[in-house]
Amino acid sequence: MYCCTGYYLTEYGCQECIGSFALNCSLPCLSGYFGPRCTLHCQCVKDKCDAKFGCPKAIETISKVVEGTAASEKGFPEITKEVSCCTGYYMYEENMTCLACIGAWGQNCSIPCSSGFYGRLCKSRCLCPENQCDKLTGCVKESGDQFEADVDRLITHILFHWILSVITNI
Structure with a gap:
């Protein structure tokens, strides 16, 4: 980090x-x-x-x-310090660490990815129709009337956050 x-x-x-x-x-x-x-x-x-x-x-x-x-x-005045993260990161309250935005960007991840973009700081581009692009995981597969998340990307996303939480708690 x-x-x-x-x-x-x-x-x-x-x-x-x-x-x-x-x-x-x-x-x-x-x-x-x-x-x-x-x-x-x-x-x-x-x-x-x-x-x-x-x-x-x-x-x-x-x-x-x-x-x-x-x-x-x-003899100096009191200084109060606000804890904040850099632009493109948000405060993970559980252990007070800054984590990268996924599916969003900006101060405290306040701006969702633009249409057709996804992932960390919205830097990845979906290579599928925009209506099949998930802001967190990228392209999704159509299954009947429902959209089913691309399993590989979803697993990667979940593992990333799990590994990050393990590392920050060491």
Whole structure:
């Protein structure tokens, strides 16, 4: 498994960089920027800006712990972090890991595949009439009045998710 730019891999999945950015959080924030993936701009003198917490405040009572350091120890404001996945992935709530979209794409897999496309991130094209293309498994076979899923693709799809769940629970 790999993480998107601006995230690093932990035993719990991909975590957002705080106080750094780039692939595997390899670069520190530029002077004057801080927080998640260095996206926040400090409103204080640049040399007073902490890459993780931003500008210090004179009086601040904070109990939240961010990456092992209590923010109140340094007098910095609380940072809340929203856990999210990269575009083309969704959060698998059971173990909080990001999984690739199948039969859809976009942020949180919110956009279904276009007609004639299927599979992971909708990158596969059906080689059958569009009305016989299943967004998850691809081409389906007509059997009387019902459509019957292509067994090989369905088994592959099920095995993929089963193997992925076994791997992520190790």
